[in-house]
Amino acid sequence: MRPVSFTLNGKPTRVTVDETRPLLWVLRDDLGLTGTKFGCGQASCGSCTVVVNNQAVRSCVTAIGDVEGKQVLTIEGLERNGQLHPIQQAFVKYAAFQCGYCTPGMIMEAYAFLLKNPKATRAAIIKAMDQHLCRCGAHVRIVQAIETVASGTVKGGAR
Secondary structure, X not given: OEEEEEEEOOEEEEEEEOOOOEHHHHHHHHOOOOOOOXXXXXXXXXXXXXXXXXXXXXXXXXXXXXHOOOEEEOHHHXXXXXXXXHHHHHHHHOOOOOOOOOHHHHHHHHHHHHHHOOOOOHHHHHHHHOOOOOOOOOHHHHHHHHHHHHHOOOOOOOO
Protein backbone atom coordinates (compact mmCIF):
# COMPACT_ATOMS: atom_id res chain seq x y z
CA MET A 1 0.00 0.00 0.00
CA ARG A 2 1.26 3.44 -0.92
CA PRO A 3 -0.18 6.86 -1.67
CA VAL A 4 -0.90 7.58 -5.33
CA SER A 5 -1.58 11.18 -6.35
CA PHE A 6 -3.19 12.25 -9.61
CA THR A 7 -5.71 14.73 -10.95
CA LEU A 8 -9.20 13.28 -11.25
CA ASN A 9 -11.80 15.23 -13.21
CA GLY A 10 -9.80 18.40 -12.64
CA LYS A 11 -9.30 17.91 -8.89
CA PRO A 12 -6.15 16.79 -7.06
CA THR A 13 -6.74 13.29 -5.73
CA ARG A 14 -4.71 11.04 -3.46
CA VAL A 15 -5.49 7.46 -2.54
CA THR A 16 -3.53 4.97 -0.47
CA VAL A 17 -3.92 1.61 -2.13
CA ASP A 18 -1.99 -1.32 -3.58
CA GLU A 19 -0.38 0.35 -6.60
CA THR A 20 -1.18 -2.71 -8.77
CA ARG A 21 -4.92 -2.44 -8.12
CA PRO A 22 -6.87 -1.70 -11.31
CA LEU A 23 -7.85 1.93 -11.79
CA LEU A 24 -11.42 0.77 -12.49
CA TRP A 25 -11.91 -0.54 -8.96
CA VAL A 26 -10.29 2.48 -7.34
CA LEU A 27 -12.65 4.75 -9.28
CA ARG A 28 -15.75 2.69 -8.53
CA ASP A 29 -15.16 1.32 -5.04
CA ASP A 30 -12.83 3.79 -3.37
CA LEU A 31 -13.90 7.04 -5.03
CA GLY A 32 -17.59 6.27 -5.71
CA LEU A 33 -17.43 7.11 -9.43
CA THR A 34 -19.61 4.34 -10.82
CA GLY A 35 -20.07 5.73 -14.34
CA THR A 36 -17.07 3.70 -15.49
CA LYS A 37 -18.32 0.13 -15.98
CA PHE A 38 -16.80 -3.32 -15.60
CA GLY A 39 -17.36 -5.41 -18.70
CA CYS A 40 -14.84 -8.10 -19.52
CA GLY A 41 -11.85 -7.35 -17.30
CA GLN A 42 -9.53 -8.00 -20.26
CA ALA A 43 -9.53 -4.68 -22.14
CA SER A 44 -11.65 -6.16 -24.91
CA CYS A 45 -15.08 -4.54 -24.59
CA GLY A 46 -14.38 -0.87 -23.82
CA SER A 47 -16.95 -0.42 -21.05
CA CYS A 48 -14.24 0.70 -18.62
CA THR A 49 -12.66 3.34 -20.87
CA VAL A 50 -11.45 6.53 -19.22
CA VAL A 51 -9.11 9.24 -20.49
CA VAL A 52 -5.60 9.52 -19.05
CA ASN A 53 -3.53 12.48 -20.26
CA ASN A 54 -5.90 12.82 -23.24
CA GLN A 55 -5.52 9.14 -24.23
CA ALA A 56 -8.35 6.62 -23.99
CA VAL A 57 -7.31 3.75 -21.72
CA ARG A 58 -9.00 0.63 -20.41
CA SER A 59 -9.17 1.12 -16.67
CA CYS A 60 -9.71 -2.59 -15.98
CA VAL A 61 -6.09 -3.31 -16.98
CA THR A 62 -4.49 -0.02 -15.92
CA ALA A 63 -2.87 -0.16 -12.50
CA ILE A 64 -3.58 2.81 -10.24
CA GLY A 65 0.19 3.26 -9.87
CA ASP A 66 0.39 3.93 -13.61
CA VAL A 67 -1.64 7.13 -13.27
CA GLU A 68 0.65 8.71 -10.66
CA GLY A 69 0.97 12.41 -11.51
CA LYS A 70 -1.37 12.16 -14.49
CA GLN A 71 -4.72 13.67 -15.48
CA VAL A 72 -7.61 11.18 -15.31
CA LEU A 73 -11.00 12.05 -16.78
CA THR A 74 -14.10 9.92 -16.26
CA ILE A 75 -17.62 10.26 -17.63
CA GLU A 76 -18.52 12.19 -14.48
CA GLY A 77 -15.92 14.82 -15.32
CA LEU A 78 -17.15 15.69 -18.80
CA GLU A 79 -20.05 17.92 -17.84
CA ARG A 80 -19.18 21.41 -16.66
CA ASN A 81 -21.37 23.61 -14.51
CA GLY A 82 -24.43 21.48 -15.19
CA GLN A 83 -23.87 21.49 -18.97
CA LEU A 84 -23.30 18.24 -20.81
CA HIS A 85 -20.25 18.09 -23.03
CA PRO A 86 -21.10 18.27 -26.77
CA ILE A 87 -20.34 14.55 -27.21
CA GLN A 88 -22.77 13.75 -24.39
CA GLN A 89 -25.35 16.08 -25.96
CA ALA A 90 -24.97 14.29 -29.28
CA PHE A 91 -25.43 10.86 -27.70
CA VAL A 92 -28.68 12.11 -26.14
CA LYS A 93 -29.85 13.83 -29.34
CA TYR A 94 -29.33 10.71 -31.46
CA ALA A 95 -30.37 8.18 -28.78
CA ALA A 96 -26.94 6.60 -29.23
CA PHE A 97 -27.61 4.00 -26.58
CA GLN A 98 -30.22 1.50 -25.54
CA CYS A 99 -29.38 -0.12 -22.25
CA GLY A 100 -26.60 2.44 -21.71
CA TYR A 101 -24.07 0.08 -20.15
CA CYS A 102 -21.39 0.66 -22.79
CA THR A 103 -22.22 4.34 -23.23
CA PRO A 104 -19.74 5.88 -20.75
CA GLY A 105 -16.84 3.99 -22.34
CA MET A 106 -18.02 4.87 -25.83
CA ILE A 107 -18.30 8.54 -24.94
CA MET A 108 -14.85 8.62 -23.34
CA GLU A 109 -13.29 6.90 -26.37
CA ALA A 110 -15.05 9.33 -28.71
CA TYR A 111 -13.94 12.30 -26.59
CA ALA A 112 -10.26 11.26 -26.68
CA PHE A 113 -10.49 10.45 -30.40
CA LEU A 114 -12.02 13.85 -31.23
CA LEU A 115 -9.30 15.65 -29.26
CA LYS A 116 -6.82 14.34 -31.83
CA ASN A 117 -9.19 14.26 -34.83
CA PRO A 118 -11.70 17.10 -34.40
CA LYS A 119 -12.84 16.90 -38.05
CA ALA A 120 -12.80 13.09 -38.30
CA THR A 121 -14.42 11.31 -41.23
CA ARG A 122 -17.08 8.65 -40.84
CA ALA A 123 -14.53 5.96 -41.79
CA ALA A 124 -12.07 7.20 -39.15
CA ILE A 125 -14.82 7.27 -36.51
CA ILE A 126 -15.88 3.72 -37.32
CA LYS A 127 -12.27 2.53 -37.10
CA ALA A 128 -11.70 4.34 -33.80
CA MET A 129 -14.83 2.87 -32.23
CA ASP A 130 -14.36 -0.64 -33.62
CA GLN A 131 -12.99 -2.08 -30.37
CA HIS A 132 -16.06 -1.08 -28.35
CA LEU A 133 -18.80 -3.63 -27.96
CA CYS A 134 -22.48 -2.73 -27.81
CA ARG A 135 -24.79 -5.71 -27.48
CA CYS A 136 -27.86 -3.53 -28.11
CA GLY A 137 -26.76 -2.71 -31.64
CA ALA A 138 -26.75 1.08 -31.35
CA HIS A 139 -23.60 1.43 -33.46
CA VAL A 140 -25.26 3.35 -36.29
CA ARG A 141 -26.58 6.00 -33.88
CA ILE A 142 -23.26 6.08 -31.99
CA VAL A 143 -21.35 6.84 -35.18
CA GLN A 144 -23.96 9.42 -36.17
CA ALA A 145 -23.61 11.18 -32.80
CA ILE A 146 -19.82 11.32 -33.05
CA GLU A 147 -20.04 12.51 -36.66
CA THR A 148 -22.21 15.47 -35.64
CA VAL A 149 -19.60 16.64 -33.13
CA ALA A 150 -16.79 16.19 -35.67
CA SER A 151 -18.77 18.15 -38.26
CA GLY A 152 -19.60 20.93 -35.83
CA THR A 153 -23.34 20.27 -35.96
CA VAL A 154 -23.36 19.95 -32.18
CA LYS A 155 -21.62 23.09 -30.98
CA GLY A 156 -18.52 23.03 -28.85
CA GLY A 157 -16.54 20.05 -30.10
CA ALA A 158 -14.14 18.32 -27.75
CA ARG A 159 -12.89 20.79 -25.17
